[in-house]
Amino acid sequence: MQDSRPRIPPYGTSSKSVVLSTADVVIVGGGIIGCWTALRLAEAGQKVTVIERSEIGHEGSGRNRGNVRVQLREAAERALIERSLNLWQEIEDTARKTVEYRVTGNLLVSYDATMAEDFCIEAEDHRALGYDAHVVEGDDLRALVPGLSQEVPCGFLTTQDGHVNGQLATWDIASRAKAAGVQFLRGVSVNRIAVDHDRVTSVLTDAGTFATGCVLVTAAGGAAPLLEPLGLKVPISLALHQILVTEKLPHVTGPYLRCASPRISFCQTAMGSLLLGLGPARTIAQGDPQKVEPEKIAAIMAETTRLVPTLAGAHVVRSWPGLFDLTPDGRAMIGPAAGVDGLWVATGFNGHGMSISPAVTESLATMMTGVTPAIPLDAFDPDRFEHPIQADEQDRPKSRVGHLGNLVAPPI
Numbered sequence: 001m002q003d004s005r006p007r008i009p010p011y012g013t014s015s016k017s018v019v020l021s022t023a024d025v026v027i028v029g030g031g032i033i034g035c036w037t038a039l040r041l042a043e044a045g046q047k048v049t050v051i052e053r054s055e056i057g058h059e060g061s062g063r064n065r066g067n068v069r070v071q072l073r074e075a076a077e078r079a080l081i082e083r084s085l086n087l088w089q090e091i092e093d094t095a096r097k098t099v100e101y102r103v104t105g106n107l108l109v110s111y112d113a114t115m116a117e118d119f120c121i122e123a124e125d126h127r128a129l130g131y132d133a134h135v136v137e138g139d140d141l142r143a144l145v146p147g148l149s150q151e152v153p154c155g156f157l158t159t160q161d162g163h164v165n166g167q168l169a170t171w172d173i174a175s176r177a178k179a180a181g182v183q184f185l186r187g188v189s190v191n192r193i194a195v196d197h198d199r200v201t202s203v204l205t206d207a208g209t210f211a212t213g214c215v216l217v218t219a220a221g222g223a224a225p226l227l228e229p230l231g232l233k234v235p236i237s238l239a240l241h242q243i244l245v246t247e248k249l250p251h252v253t254g255p256y257l258r259c260a261s262p263r264i265s266f267c268q269t270a271m272g273s274l275l276l277g278l279g280p281a282r283t284i285a286q287g288d289p290q291k292v293e294p295e296k297i298a299a300i301m302a303e304t305t306r307l308v309p310t311l312a313g314a315h316v317v318r319s320w321p322g323l324f325d326l327t328p329d330g331r332a333m334i335g336p337a338a339g340v341d342g343l344w345v346a347t348g349f350n351g352h353g354m355s356i357s358p359a360v361t362e363s364l365a366t367m368m369t370g371v372t373p374a375i376p377l378d379a380f381d382p383d384r385f386e387h388p389i390q391a392d393e394q395d396r397p398k399s400r401v402g403h404l405g406n407l408v409a410p411p412i
């Protein structure tokens with residue numbers, strides 16, 4: 001099966017008509033992080049150019065499932081997700097066309113009845129943080145997912161979580177950025193960032209050299225080859241996921257549904273189709289092709305129909321692969337790179353960058369204009385892998401229960 005996502009090239013110039021010039025800031029990568037930071041910097045009066053080797057939103061930002069998850073969120077990301085919930089709603093309310101943002105809630109279910117106790121503890125912890133969280137069982141559970149298997153005794157529901165269409169959101173933000181004056185170069189690959197006396201001087205692309213004193217690398221899986229020659233340690237590994245899309249179906253689930261084990265998860269879009277995936281993903285090497293694996297389709301559908309037997313016979317109408325850019329501690333690398341003036345990084349979002357992108361880019365752009373952001377990004381310091389902190393100092397997910405803790409990385 002081919003990658004059958006729509007290909008609409010709506011922004012900027014193609015490589016054939018590139019005119020190189022100077023910019024205050026060059027951003028490498030036209031995903032949600034690059035586009036949204038560009039918009040914010042342009043609104044702050046900066047002259048910004050985004051250089052994208054493919055199309056806007058062609059990689060992770062156009063291939064995700066758009067889960068805007070509050071549930072089991074790592075402490076370092078809590079303020080970011082809370083701020084992002086408001087910003088997503090603002091984007092939906094002001095978008096020229098919908099970005100399909102909706103508050104749906106998140107429901108984690110288990111075949112294992114003994115997890116009910118663990119879910120109770122998590123629900124209590126989430127309520128202590130101010131979230132609306134419950135354990136659901138019996139009829140209440142089946143009211144949320146009417147076709148759910150009788151094998152499933154319990155679930156853990158949080159209600160503030162949302163869902164967005166990542167492709168539409170990236171295009172919406174890119175068109176706002178273009179209207180704010182951002183220049184987009186599509187189909188242009190950045191090959192190297194040039195530095196002189198520890199200062200960024202230019203960006204070398206396959207269409208020529210671009211003079212600038214400030215570069216932000218938001219290139220996900222393409223970040224390491226640009227940053228490591230400059231001395232930054234970028235221990236990012238790539239995991240290949242696969243998404244399935246079903247035909248339009250009658251109501252299956254309101255909340256985004258995740259199973260603790262096996263890790264099948266899906267949401268139902270506003271259009272009625274399901275977006276399905278199954279973890280854990282296979283690690284691949286830099287440069288390996290992203291390909292749909294037909295045998296995975298059968299495996300995902302088998303687990304899906306075990307969880308929701310009424311889905312037997314549902315047709316899969318398309319499928320696509322997508323990469324998670326994973327860091328060793330599950331947190332993104334965001335901020336200035338030490339040792340090179342003018343070099344900034346925002347990469348390694350571990351499969352949850354779409355959800356927190358509104359608040360991440362708000363804080364990042366604020367820092368780039370020399371102001372301390374309301375939500376600090378210290379926990380995401382890109383230099384932390386140079387001088388790793390001790391395990392007991394690390395702010396790792398603190399689920400009180402082992403098997404829930406395992407779910408936290410990589411969560412989508």
Ligand SMILES: Cc1cc2nc3c(=O)[nH]c(=O)nc-3n(C[C@H](O)[C@H](O)[C@H](O)COP(=O)(O)OP(=O)(O)OC[C@H]3O[C@@H](n4cnc5c(N)ncnc54)[C@H](O)[C@@H]3O)c2cc1C
Binds near residue numbers: 051054055356
């Ligand atoms: C299957 C899947 C499911 C996901 N589900 C969720 C979810 O439910 N919720 C959630 O919050 N997140 C999810 N994510 C993660 C989310 O999509 C990403 O974290 C987010 O989109 C990252 O945005 P980005 O801008 O950093 O990267 P990308 O969108 O990957 O953008 C990086 C861009 O950089 C470009 N680039 C790379 N190298 C170069 C170069 N040398 N020169 C020029 N351009 C370059 C690439 O072409 C690419 O367009 C999922 C991801 C996948 C793959």
